[in-house]
Amino acid sequence: MVNPNEITPHLFRTEYSKIVAVLCRSFDIKHIEIAEDIASETFLKASEYWALNGLPDNPAAWLYTVAKNKAKDYFKHLSVIEKNKQQEVKTSDHEYQMIDFDTKSITDSQLEMIFAACNPINSQETQICLALQILCGFSVEEIANAFLSKHETIKKRLQRGREALRAHHFKINSLSEQDIHKRLETVLTTLYLLFNEGYFSRTHHFLIRKDLCLEAIRLTLILTDNPFTNTPEANALLALMCFQSSRLEARTNDEGEAILFDEQDETLWDKALIEKGNYYLIEACQSNNSSVSKYHLEAGIAYWHTSSAEDKWQHILDLYNQLVIIEYSPVIGLNRTFAFSKVYGKEKAVIEAEKINLINSEYYHGLMGYLYSELNTDKAIYHYEEAIRLTKSKPEKQAIQKQIDLLRQSK
Known part of the structure; x- marks a missing residue:
């Protein structure tokens, strides 16, 4: 028998946001708190009822029915207490009947919520927090952990972001x-x-947050399933996510410690996801009118990482050379230098890395430690120790310490 206590958290992660999205689409995003209260009450009832009566045959459908009934009860209650006043939420019986949890309604509602949460009136960090x-369906505590921020800081950021969303009365069907x-x-x-936050998490204890990766893929799939948002860039981004996700199982060991790319067990790579990545990358390149975006280039780089071709590093380096022109960042520069070392050797790559000279970056020192590992053991250990000092990630510290131990053993 399936334990309701085990399946409810999973359903909360997958269904909570769907319920909120459908309800918001019915009576405006400015009343998002009401939608969230109804969704929360639905899950509270589920946890109580299922504990006594067991799981229904279709738990998701059960949740949708309860949520719709609770919405109906809310509007009835509101009409009683505000009979002679202007109602806060103006939803007629007809509009209530339009609340539907079929596949199309859920997808359309979530697409609208994606565009609402990703409103440029908010800062980039606020948009991610809202998303x-x-x-x-992440809690404030989970978001604070993801950003390595204080609980109060995230709470205030979310409050300001929500106020901005309510003020703009966003409706996707009103947009051209x-x-x-x-x-x-x-x-x-x-x-x-x-x-990226899931693929290389900034939390203290986790290198990878698979739940974040899966949510990002799920939401991007919604974009590619809609004709208005099924663009080459969206397909390229989805291809990138598939390629990167294909290697998640090989990036950490059973203890959660990081495994360097050169040491990964390729048999753990997910071939099905690689095939999905190939499909979406081809879709991204179908249009004759589209320009090459950073997502195209990064998807190409991720594709070659899953290849066993002898010249794959030359292809990766060529793509990085294009990427630094389109959108340079220090991290891209460091990644390009790693690819450079694979093509031209570590000695020449040291010169390239020194041009970047990010002495306050753990990634810079980690790369320099790798490059010096066969050139100068003492310098390699120095840079690895600097990387340990600068990083806040426990799995990263453990992986780097292993490299230091190996270097000391070889002296």
Whole structure:
């Protein structure tokens, strides 16, 4: 028999945001707190009822029915207490009947919520926080952990972000195709950063947050399933996520310690996800009118990482050379230097890395430790120790310490 206590948290992660999205679409995002209260009460009832009576045959459908009934009860209650006043939420019986949890309604509602949460009126960090809470059902504590921030800091950021969303009365069906495409860049950026937070988490205890990666993929799939948002860039981003996710199981061991790329067990790579990545990358390159975006280039780089071709590092380096022109960042520069070392050797790569000279970055010192590992053991150990000092990630510290121990043993 399935334990309700085991399945309820999973359902909360997958269904909570769907319920909130459908309800918000019915009576405006400015009343999002009401929608969230109804969703929370639905799960509270589920946990109590299922504990006594066991799981229903279709738990998700059960949740949708309860949520719809609770919405109906809310409006009845509101009409009684505000009979002679202007109602806060104006939803007629007809509009209540329009609340539906079929597949199309859920998908359309979530698409609207993606564009609402990724509103450029808020800062990029606020958009990600809102996406984690509204679209993925994350608690304030979980978001604070993801950002290595204080609980109060995240709480205030979310409050300000929500106030901005309520003030703008966002409705995706009021936007033209041109307006949607203007916002799409912000949406893609937010989903990209959401995935990156899962792929290389900044929390103290986890290198990888698979739940974040899966949520980012799920939300990006919604974009590619809609004709207005099924753009080459969206497909390229989804391809990138698939390629990167294919290697998640090989990036850490059973103790959660990081495994360097060169030491990964390729048999653990998910071939099905690689095939999905190939499919979406081909879709991203179908249009003759689209320019090459950073997502195309990063997806190409991720593709070659899953390849066993002898010249794959030359291809990766070529793509990085294009990427630094489109959108340079220190991290991209460091990644390019790693690829450079694979093509031209570590000695020449040291010269490239020194040009970047990010002495306050753990990633810089980690790369320098790797490059010096066969050139100068003492320098390699120095840079690895600096990387340990600078990083806050426990798995990273453990992985780097292993490299130091190996170098000391070889002296």
